[in-house]
Amino acid sequence: MTRNWKGVIETLSDACRARRLLWAFCLACGHAHRVDPRKVMLLAGELTLRDLQKRLKCERCRQKRGHVLPHDEEWDGR
Ligand SMILES: [Zn+2]
Incomplete structure (x- = not known):
């Protein structure tokens, strides 16, 4: 378990x-x-x-103006 992660999240991994x-x-x-x-x-x-972020295309307006941020909370332990 890596609770209390303090590093910067820069990549998917x-x-x-x-x-x-x-x-x-x-x-x-x-x-x-x-x-x-x-x-x-x-x-x-x-x-x-x-x-x-550069690859994202909006499902709603079809523009490529995505912005990606990590969520504040951990996902459920599944
Ligand atoms: Zn949009």
């Missing part, structure tokens, strides 16, 4: 180690949804959050 979901926001329309870093890694491999 950092987020996995810290057990954090990610928030993907759209700066164009305000749409936000949670992203599971484990699922993204299965699909896309290791990425920095910055690279992930």
